[in-house]
Amino acid sequence: MKKAARQLLFYLFLLLVWQLLFQRKLWPPYLFPSPTMVGEALWQGFSDRTFLVGVTISMRRIALGYGFAVVLGVVLGFLIAASDFLEATVGGLVLSLQSLPSICWLPLAILWFGLSERAILFVVVMGSLLSVTINTEVGVRHVPKLYRMAGRNLGARGFGVFAHVLFPASLPHLVVGLKQGWAFAWRSLISGEMIFVSLGLGHLLMVGRDLNDMSQVIAVMIVIMALGQLVDQLIFRGVESRIRNRWGLAREV
Amino acid sequence: MSTIWARERAESHPKEQPKLHLKHVTRLFQTPNGPLTALDDISLNVAEGEFLCLVGPSGCGKSTLLNLMAGLDRPTEGEIWKDGERLDGPATDHIMIFQELGLFPWLTVRENVEFGLRMRGVAKPERQARAREYLRLVHLSHFERSYIHQLSGGMKQRVALARALATDPAVLLMDEPFAALDAQTRDRLHEELERIWTETRKTIVFVTHNVREAVRLGDRVVVLTFRPGRIKTALTVKLPRPRHLEDPHLALVARDLLVQLKEEISRSAKEEYRDEESG
Ligand SMILES: Nc1ncnc2c1ncn2[C@@H]1O[C@H](COP(=O)(O)OP(=O)(O)OP(=O)(O)O)[C@@H](O)[C@H]1O
Ligand SMILES: [Mg+2]
Numbered sequence: 375m376k377k378a379a380r381q382l383l384f385y386l387f388l389l390l391v392w393q394l395l396f397q398r399k400l401w402p403p404y405l406f407p408s409p410t411m412v413g414e415a416l417w418q419g420f421s422d423r424t425f426l427v428g429v430t431i432s433m434r435r436i437a438l439g440y441g442f443a444v445v446l447g448v449v450l451g452f453l454i455a456a457s458d459f460l461e462a463t464v465g466g467l468v469l470s471l472q473s474l475p476s477i478c479w480l481p482l483a484i485l486w487f488g489l490s491e492r493a494i495l496f497v498v499v500m501g502s503l504l505s506v507t508i509n510t511e512v513g514v515r516h517v518p519k520l521y522r523m524a525g526r527n528l529g530a531r532g533f534g535v536f537a538h539v540l541f542p543a544s545l546p547h548l549v550v551g552l553k554q555g556w557a558f559a560w561r562s563l564i565s566g567e568m569i570f571v572s573l574g575l576g577h578l579l580m581v582g583r584d585l586n587d588m589s590q591v592i593a594v595m596i597v598i599m600a601l602g603q604l605v606d607q608l609i610f611r612g613v614e615s616r617i618r619n620r621w622g623l624a625r626e627v
Numbered sequence: 628m629s630t631i632w633a634r635e636r637a638e639s640h641p642k643e644q645p646k647l648h649l650k651h652v653t654r655l656f657q658t659p660n661g662p663l664t665a666l667d668d669i670s671l672n673v674a675e676g677e678f679l680c681l682v683g684p685s686g687c688g689k690s691t692l693l694n695l696m697a698g699l700d701r702p703t704e705g706e707i708w709k710d711g712e713r714l715d716g717p718a719t720d721h722i723m724i725f726q727e728l729g730l731f732p733w734l735t736v737r738e739n740v741e742f743g744l745r746m747r748g749v750a751k752p753e754r755q756a757r758a759r760e761y762l763r764l765v766h767l768s769h770f771e772r773s774y775i776h777q778l779s780g781g782m783k784q785r786v787a788l789a790r791a792l793a794t795d796p797a798v799l800l801m802d803e804p805f806a807a808l809d810a811q812t813r814d815r816l817h818e819e820l821e822r823i824w825t826e827t828r829k830t831i832v833f834v835t836h837n838v839r840e841a842v843r844l845g846d847r848v849v850v851l852t853f854r855p856g857r858i859k860t861a862l863t864v865k866l867p868r869p870r871h872l873e874d875p876h877l878a879l880v881a882r883d884l885l886v887q888l889k890e891e892i893s894r895s896a897k898e899e900y901r902d903e904e905s906g
Contacts, residue, residue, distance in 0.1 A: 523699050524729030526717045528794065529746030538746070542733040621732045622776025 407589040415589035432574040439498030440559040447503045451510025468507050476501030476562035494566040501562025502555035509551020513544030546617055553610045560602050644711050645672035646830045652705035654691055665691045667855030676828040680845030682838055682888055684895040688856030689834045690726055693800045697723045722796035724804045728787045730775045736786050737771035743794035761789035780807035798830045839881045843872050850887045853895040860887050
């Protein structure tokens with residue numbers, strides 16, 4: 375509770391600074407709107423439902439793209455960890471691909487899929503797939519040999535070793551990968567949506583720019599941040615703290 | 628009564644096919660300092676229903692030997708046979724209590740005990756009941772929902788014992804399973820283990836540093852040498868059961884063994900010292 379109060383105070387302080395800066399009239403209001411103007415834009419956006427439509431469309435895209443990346447990434451991560459051959463070949467490729475910012479995939483996506491839904495999904499998948507894969511692989515490699523031996527000794531074989539030992543044992547790492555993958559997916563999605571008329575939140579940002587409406591741009595940015603945070607808090611924090619409690623790992627402060 | 632039974636067993640032993648038969652088993656490990664002979668030419672029979680104790684200085688290859696007997700590791704040379712068949716891959720009815728236990732942190736205490744049964748496809752109600760039964764045996768009923776990190780060292784050892792027993796293995800391989808227990812708990816678990824062994828005729832291979840514990844429990848005590856691990860002595864303990872740790876006869880047998888063990892321990896200490904000097 376104390377933490378929440380402190381956070382609230384901090385954000386109020388930020389708003390205050392913002393308001394004061396606005397009142398100094400350093401920049402014209404259409405370039406540097408006041409908190410109230412942004413608040414109005416937020417209200418406006420939600421009451422005429424454009425933001426709601428944007429949020430829905432973006433969330434649907436990310437659910438698809440991220441979901442696909444998670445399934446593929448986890449499978450790929452396990453395969454790479456299981457095979458020295460794949461590790462030497464695909465593993466190295468995955469590492470070097472990760473240095474590419476996901477937006478680099480956009481030209482390729484547009485050439486392959488045109489200005490379409492699939493192009494955006496492709497960028498989202500490429501943005502998050504690699505960090506899920508890498509963290510899964512690291513997670514599996516970090517599973518103590520003892521667990522594997524104990525599992526086999528108690529009768530786990532083949533896929534059972536994977537399902538009952540390797541997978542649960544690598545969860546702490548896996549969740550880090552999922553969380554990181556989520557952040558990457560969200561960023562990739564917004565960048566992808568900024569490129570063409572796509573109706574998502576990223577597109578709303580561009581609409582704001584085209585209308586020279588800084589309040590709307592900032593309002594959409596706030597929505598994007600809030601959604602990213604919300605999912606992080608609601609889903610990943612909970613999962614992470616459950617895992618930490620089970621394993622008896624130190625609590626994250 | 629138990630005395631007579633123990634004698635019967637000792638007599639019937641040569642006729643039976645050994646439960647475990649180790650034939651010139653050698654295990655080399657590749658290390659940064661070159662190959663290390665952990666075990667060298669070990670030949671050993673473990674009779675069906677025998678309680679065999681292994682003692683030896685730290686690093687002499689006791690855990691390595693148990694891993695081999697569980698089929699979790701392969702000998703570099705030599706062969707291991709179980710029930711007249713060549714052991715090749717993990718043996719499902721040779722259950723190990725690992726020195727570091729290897730309890731699963733993502734499962735509750737009860738789920739850990741259930742694990743082996745789950746792998747054998749035992750239905751949930753039955754395996755829960757079995758797990759509870761064994762948790763009661765090790766006096767951990769109240770902790771069935773706890774996670775492993777919430778237990779003390781001794782409690783963890785008891786969970787590992789319950790997990791191993793729950794699968795009702797033919798061979799129980801125990802790697803210093805009672806090292807972290809207080810004297811009372813250890814006494815009680817000695818009795819409990821002896822009772823289970825008497826009732827179920829399991830074959831048990833029990834590793835310990837504690838010579839008295841070995842004499843308290845074993846039909847036979849094998850002392851291993853230090854680097855390379857070879858069999859130094861094998862002694863049949865003829866004391867009647869039930870035995871007591873404080874029994875002066877037991878202490879006498881243990882003293883003989885301790886002399887043997889101490890030779891090896893001091894040899895191992897010298898070797899470490901020499902390694903430090905040269906390295
Ligand atoms: N996987 C491995 N790789 C390399 N060397 C190993 C490996 N496992 C064991 N050794 C070496 O083999 C020797 C025997 O090890 P082992 O664990 O069997 O000893 P131990 O008798 O169980 O000792 P302790 O009583 O301390 O548990 C040691 O010198 C150890 O360094
Ligand atoms: Mg050991």
